[in-house]
Amino acid sequence: MAIRVKREVCCYCGGCSAVCPRNALDLIDTYLYIRKDLCIMCKNCIKVCPLKAIEVVE
Ligand code: SF4
Numbered sequence: 001m002a003i004r005v006k007r008e009v010c011c012y013c014g015g016c017s018a019v020c021p022r023n024a025l026d027l028i029d030t031y032l033y034i035r036k037d038l039c040i041m042c043k044n045c046i047k048v049c050p051l052k053a054i055e056v057v058e
């Protein structure tokens with residue numbers, strides 16, 4: 001299980017990055033990098049995203 005960002009939906013607001021307890025989301029300009037090795041699947045980012053741009057994938 002991992003998270004995935006729907007890049008065509010994301011507006012680069014940075015909200016997900018701000019609530020990640022592991023700093024697993026790095027917003028650099030208009031690209032959101034996911035550090036899957038750091039993610040603990042707390043789903044904070046999914047809950048906070050205003051556009052529902054983050055989903056869980058198997
Ligand atoms: S699920 Fe939690 S740990 Fe993983 S990227 Fe989102 S906020 Fe960070």
Ligand code: SF4
Nearest residue numbers: 010011013014016049
């Ligand atoms: S909270 Fe959602 S819209 Fe904002 S940067 Fe994260 S994935 Fe993109």
